[in-house]
Amino acid sequence: MIKIQTPPADAVPAQSQKSAPNTPSNDAPTNRPHPPIRSYVLRQGRLSPAQARAIDEGQSLVIPYAASLLDVDGAFGRHAPTIVEIGFGMGHATADIAALRTDENFIGIEVHTPGVGSLLKMLAERSLKNVRVIQHDAVEVMTNMIADASLAGVHVYFPDPWPKKRHHKRRLIQPAFATLLAQKLQPGGYIHCATDWQEYAEHMLDVLNQESLLVNTATGFAPRPAYRTESNFERRGLKLGHGVWDVVFRRA
Numbered sequence: 001m002i003k004i005q006t007p008p009a010d011a012v013p014a015q016s017q018k019s020a021p022n023t024p025s026n027d028a029p030t031n032r033p034h035p036p037i038r039s040y041v042l043r044q045g046r047l048s049p050a051q052a053r054a055i056d057e058g059q060s061l062v063i064p065y066a067a068s069l070l071d072v073d074g075a076f077g078r079h080a081p082t083i084v085e086i087g088f089g090m091g092h093a094t095a096d097i098a099a100l101r102t103d104e105n106f107i108g109i110e111v112h113t114p115g116v117g118s119l120l121k122m123l124a125e126r127s128l129k130n131v132r133v134i135q136h137d138a139v140e141v142m143t144n145m146i147a148d149a150s151l152a153g154v155h156v157y158f159p160d161p162w163p164k165k166r167h168h169k170r171r172l173i174q175p176a177f178a179t180l181l182a183q184k185l186q187p188g189g190y191i192h193c194a195t196d197w198q199e200y201a202e203h204m205l206d207v208l209n210q211e212s213l214l215v216n217t218a219t220g221f222a223p224r225p226a227y228r229t230e231s232n233f234e235r236r237g238l239k240l241g242h243g244v245w246d247v248v249f250r251r252a
């Protein structure tokens with residue numbers, strides 16, 4: 001398992017500098033034999049009144065963090081293929097994908113309180129019942145709450161690129177976490193990452209190629225799957241003239 005530590009306040013990833021700060025709900029210690037991934041920064045963010053109201057009214061869709069396995073069927077009230085999205089940001093892609101794929105369960109993990117409010121607001125507005133939200137560090141959630149070989153998929157869209165070389169160890173997609181994600185997939189389950197940062201895209205491809213449980217679905221980068229709609233960070237990257245790269249692997 002991998003542990004998370006709070007990074008220093010000045011260590012904000014370049015693409016996240018304008019985003020509102022992150023506020024995890026719970027930092028209960030768990031078993032942490034692996035080195036940490038300090039993938040996010042903890043700072044207060046502005047919560048709009050509408051987001052605050054959505055959090056108050058959307059508690060039935062929020063799963064509190066616990067260092068024990070989650071009863072996924074109980075949480076959704078049904079048995080269905082389950083996809084975890086790590087770092088959903090403001091949740092636009094999450095809500096769009098859940099609306100498109102109503103026969104599947106989606107668990108969104110995010111530490112950023114305004115993002116949680118934003119997603120819960122969209123879920124209420126669109127009457128979406130197939131999404132649950134966990135506001136906590138994704139590495140701890142994946143380690144402690146998600147059973148091995150239980151997921152149909154994992155989405156990681158536009159994770160903080162941590163572009164400076166000395167910060168690369170803060171990237172979410174790195175070998176130990178890739179192994180953990182692969183172990184959580186059912187045979188045939190997929191991991192779909194996207195980024196607008198070319199060097200991180202190549203790094204993702206290398207890391208996932210080296211994970212023996214996973215097989216690339218494409219030769220190199222994958223064509224963008226039709227279900228992945230444009231997210232806030234993608235739009236920001238495109239405005240800056242960045243390209244976008246998708247990577248899709250399956251558990252053999």
Ligand SMILES: C[S@@+](CC[C@H](N)C(=O)[O-])C[C@H]1O[C@@H](n2cnc3c(N)ncnc32)[C@H](O)[C@@H]1O
Nearest residue numbers: 039040087088089111137138157158231232233
């Ligand atoms: C660059 S943003 C991308 C957000 C969204 N996926 C998008 O495409 O707009 C990365 C997000 O990942 C979240 N994040 C980073 N590390 C995380 C972790 N360990 N657990 C949960 N969320 C994390 C951050 O709070 C941030 O909202």
